[in-house]
Amino acid sequence: MLEIKNLHASIGGKxxxxxxxxxxxxxxxxxxxxxxxxxxxxxxxxxxGRDGYDVTEGEILLDGKDLTALAPEDxxxxxxxxxxxxxxxxxxxxxxTFLKEALNSIRRHNGEDELDAMQFVKMVRQKxxxxxxxxxxxxxxxxxxxxxxxxxxxEILQMAVLNPRLAILDETDSGLDIDALKIVAEGxxxxxxxxxxxxxxxxxxRLLDHIVPDHVHVLAHGKIRRSGGKExxxxxxxxxxxxxxxxxA
Amino acid sequence: MADTAQLTEQxxxxxxxxxxxxxxxxxxxDIESELAPKGLSEDIVxxxxxxxxxxxxxxxxxxxAYAHWLEMPEPDWQKVDFAPIDxxxxxxxxxxxxxxxxxxxxxxxxxxxxxxxxxxxxPLHEQEMLAGVANVAVDAVxxxxxxxxxxxxxxxxxxVIFCPISEALERCPELVKKYLGSxxxxxxxxxxxxxxxxxxxxSFVYIPKGVRCPMELSTYFRINEKNTGQFERTLIIADxxxxxxxxxxxxxxxxxEHQLHAAVVELIVMxxxxxxxxxxxxxxxxxxxxxxxxYNFVTKRAHCRGTNAKVSWTQVETGSAITWxxxxxxxxxxxxxxxxxxxxxxxxxQQADTGTKMIHLGRNTSSxxxxxxxxxxxxxxxxxGLVRISPKADGARNYTQCDSLLIGDQCGAHTVPYIExxxxxxVIEHEATTSKISEDQLFYLRQRGIDExxxxxxxxxxxxxxxxxxxxxxxxxxxxxxxxxxxxGSVG
Numbered sequence: 001m002l003e004i005k006n007l008h009a010s011i012g013g014k015x016x017x018x019x020x021x022x023x024x025x026x027x028x029x030x031x032x033x034x035x036x037x038x039x040x041x042x043x044x045x046x047x048x049g050r051d052g053y054d055v056t057e058g059e060i061l062l063d064g065k066d067l068t069a070l071a072p073e074d075x076x077x078x079x080x081x082x083x084x085x086x087x088x089x090x091x092x093x094x095x096x097t098f099l100k101e102a103l104n105s106i107r108r109h110n111g112e113d114e115l116d117a118m119q120f121v122k123m124v125r126q127k128x129x130x131x132x133x134x135x136x137x138x139x140x141x142x143x144x145x146x147x148x149x150x151x152x153x154x155e156i157l158q159m160a161v162l163n164p165r166l167a168i169l170d171e172t173d174s175g176l177d178i179d180a181l182k183i184v185a186e187g188x189x190x191x192x193x194x195x196x197x198x199x200x201x202x203x204x205x206r207l208l209d210h211i212v213p214d215h216v217h218v219l220a221h222g223k224i225r226r227s228g229g230k231e232x233x234x235x236x237x238x239x240x241x242x243x244x245x246x247x248x249a
Numbered sequence: 250m251a252d253t254a255q256l257t258e259q260x261x262x263x264x265x266x267x268x269x270x271x272x273x274x275x276x277x278x279d280i281e282s283e284l285a286p287k288g289l290s291e292d293i294v295x296x297x298x299x300x301x302x303x304x305x306x307x308x309x310x311x312x313x314a315y316a317h318w319l320e321m322p323e324p325d326w327q328k329v330d331f332a333p334i335d336x337x338x339x340x341x342x343x344x345x346x347x348x349x350x351x352x353x354x355x356x357x358x359x360x361x362x363x364x365x366x367x368x369x370x371x372p373l374h375e376q377e378m379l380a381g382v383a384n385v386a387v388d389a390v391x392x393x394x395x396x397x398x399x400x401x402x403x404x405x406x407x408x409v410i411f412c413p414i415s416e417a418l419e420r421c422p423e424l425v426k427k428y429l430g431s432x433x434x435x436x437x438x439x440x441x442x443x444x445x446x447x448x449x450x451x452s453f454v455y456i457p458k459g460v461r462c463p464m465e466l467s468t469y470f471r472i473n474e475k476n477t478g479q480f481e482r483t484l485i486i487a488d489x490x491x492x493x494x495x496x497x498x499x500x501x502x503x504x505x506e507h508q509l510h511a512a513v514v515e516l517i518v519m520x521x522x523x524x525x526x527x528x529x530x531x532x533x534x535x536x537x538x539x540x541x542x543x544y545n546f547v548t549k550r551a552h553c554r555g556t557n558a559k560v561s562w563t564q565v566e567t568g569s570a571i572t573w574x575x576x577x578x579x580x581x582x583x584x585x586x587x588x589x590x591x592x593x594x595x596x597x598x599q600q601a602d603t604g605t606k607m608i609h610l611g612r613n614t615s616s617x618x619x620x621x622x623x624x625x626x627x628x629x630x631x632x633x634g635l636v637r638i639s640p641k642a643d644g645a646r647n648y649t650q651c652d653s654l655l656i657g658d659q660c661g662a663h664t665v666p667y668i669e670x671x672x673x674x675x676v677i678e679h680e681a682t683t684s685k686i687s688e689d690q691l692f693y694l695r696q697r698g699i700d701e702x703x704x705x706x707x708x709x710x711x712x713x714x715x716x717x718x719x720x721x722x723x724x725x726x727x728x729x730x731x732x733x734x735x736x737x738g739s740v741g
Contacts, residue, residue, distance in 0.1 A: 048692075048696050050692050051688070053690070071695070071701075072695040073696075073699060073701070075577070076695070076697055076698035080696075081696075082696050084693065087693070088687075088693040089690075090690060090707070090711055091709070091711050091712065092711030093707055093708070093710065098707065101420060101699055102250075102697035102699055105698040105699050105700065106698035109698065127562050141711065158697065
């Protein structure tokens with residue numbers, strides 16, 4: 001479903017990604033691990049199409065379609081969802097307004113009928129119920145005054161509503177205590193789907209105790225240095241990333 | 250509470266509907282007009298007065314104002330930049346020929362005028378109003394005259410007078426004579442003085458003692474004829490214990506030359522009465538290079554005469570090449586309350602210098618100012634506000650919050666608060682912030698599928714939410730769309 005081929009990218013002339021190759025099939029969860037500064041978050045931003053990064057070589061294919069020339073909103077409409085490490089506050093905009101606008105923008109883009117207020121509310125209440133999220137969160141302004149855990153749960157709610165083909169969860173565990181982490185992981189697991197490819201980006205193994213990946217990749221110095229099963233995560237936990245520093249050096 | 254919740258929910262739904270439209274009110278209606286000869290003189294003042302069959306006292310007042318205007322300097326303290334106005338290069342009276350004798354029944358109105366209001370989304374047929382959800386009476390002012398006022402008779406049943414000011418001169422001359430110019434004297438400033446000399450039409454409202462006006466009242470101002478100015482005069486009197494919510498909207502065709510709109514609005518509020526006055530100003534702003542557009546030089550002031558009187562100004566200023574207005578409150582009555590909620594949006598080459606004055610004279614008077622300024626393109630805007638506490642205003646309180654939002658790096662936003670307190674007991678709070686729409690916010694919204702312009706509109710609507718919520722439902726819908734439309738082309 002997601003195929004990244006020989007992806008090179010740079011910021012301001014400095015090369016950050018140096019030839020990434022990665023294939024994630026529908027229904028699979030892949031974890032990308034790596035030391036700080038290895039290019040993990042950059043990879044997620046580049047897939048989502050954030051301004052400021054130059055893709056100098058390679059392709060990002062989703063269901064066979066190259067995304068690299070598309071605007072972020074068009075990639076979202078194609079089914080790319082990025083769960084942010086630091087979800088952004090939008091003061092004065094209620095979560096429902098935001099979610100409805102997002103969903104209907106994507107539906108419009110894909111030639112589907114927009115949901116009216118009633119249909120939307122019904123759908124979103126169903127999702128909050130499934131995820132065990134309080135409806136109160138819908139009325140509040142997007143992420144404003146949310147705790148770290150609430151922000152991450154809001155990301156999961158958005159993912160549930162937008163139902164993406166590709167979900168990228170960038171350092172979803174950062175800033176969460178163990179209880180919040182469990183709740184968020186539970187949400188991700190509930191949203192596991194045979195139709196969806198999921199990319200979990202994390203520094204630590206602990207998230208992977210709760211979201212069990214099919215494959216684990218180590219990203220260091222802009223390249224995938226090693227790939228394996230979930231046992232690779234355990235190995236990294238024990239040995240750290242030191243060997244990859246040397247490999248690059 | 251249920252109503253409020255419902256309203257809030259409905260308002261939340263609005264933001265979906267921000268399509269890509271530019272200034273859609275820029276059309277010209279092909280209507281034969283009767284015009285006064287170009288230029289300004291004592292003869293023109295007499296011409297206007299004669300057209301309106303005015304009483305002698307009013308003609309004298311106009312001539313006095315005109316004489317004063319000749320001597321008066323232009324205000325020069327505002328932070329706006331424009332070439333001097335050639336006052337001799339405009340018509341000071343323009344009326345559709347069919348409406349020259351004042352408002353008639355709808356059957357007599359030029360179909361082209363009816364069509365104009367239909368295009369603007371202002372229904373003048375009462376049955377259309379009743380069929381719809383809106384519960385609003387409309388006074389439609391076309392260039393210099395009122396062409397129709399709806400629901401007059403229904404309002405009369407409860408004693409509410411809502412009519413063009415020229416008609417009020419016949420129906421209740423004593424009220425007009427007593428209050429016209431009592432809040433904004435002709436000596437106030439050059440623009441108000443010009444208005445006092447050449448004002449043509451505008452709305453008059455009287456709400457009798459203890460009456461809660463059963464519907465929203467609104468005036469819809471339309472400038473159509475080229476090379477004209479519009480100088481309307483609005484006078485609203487809320488007698489003891491009464492309440493009224495009044496709305497005004499404004500649009501004009503797109504033209505290459507500037508047109509002057511110098512209005513005066515006076516509100517008089519007695520004991521325990523309340524006036525809620527809302528404006529959605531969408532005059533033609535000029536093109537992106539600053540060619541054309543309306544000069545919106547307006548003096549609006551409320552006088553809270555009575556105890557517990559309350560005035561609330563809400564304005565959404567998105568149009569005009571230049572906006573110069575400071576809806577103000579004179580709080581004479583003890584415990585009287587003044588509020589000012591403002592959204593000012595300037596894009597491209599637009600300029601705005603706007604704010605309010607809260608003059609605390611009575612004891613325990615309180616005022617609240619919430620100003621949201623959004624500047625984009627090469628636009629420049631200033632919040633200018635005065636809070637004055639007189640020595641006798643024991644227990645007076647003011648809270649001011651001024652927030653500015655900048656889009657892009659070529660626009661400007663300025664906050665100029667004046668605070669004059671002569672009473673040691675007064676409590677005055679002032680908060681101000683300036684922020685930019687962040688890259689992070691835009692990327693976050695776009696990542697969720699929302700295109701860049703809609704993302705900006707969403708962030709700005711959130712920024713303005715506190716003020717948008719003050720608007721009556723019918724206007725909130727329109728205003729929220731306007732916010733998005735006004736900022737089109739400001740990013741990317």
